[in-house]
Amino acid sequence: MTVKCPTCKKEVEFGAHDFPFCSERCRLLDIGRWADEEYRIPAVSPPFELQPNEPAQGGGTQDDE
Numbered sequence: 001m002t003v004k005c006p007t008c009k010k011e012v013e014f015g016a017h018d019f020p021f022c023s024e025r026c027r028l029l030d031i032g033r034w035a036d037e038e039y040r041i042p043a044v045s046p047p048f049e050l051q052p053n054e055p056a057q058g059g060g061t062q063d064d065e
């Protein structure tokens with residue numbers, strides 16, 4: 001029975017030393033990836049600086065014409 005290495009998709013035999021990873025390197029890479037995901041979740045809310053730049057509507061003051 002084989003599974004695919006979650007990191008590089010290479011086939012790994014059941015019971016391998018680093019199962020389900022094909023190697024220690026892939027195992028560490030996967031752990032690192034998850035740790036990285038965790039770090040990307042901010043502990044506090046980010047400042048709202050990236051709001052879409054939508055023009056305010058309903059003002060009724062158009063001086064373009």
Ligand SMILES: [Zn+2]
Binds near residue numbers: 006009010022023026
């Ligand atoms: Zn691998």
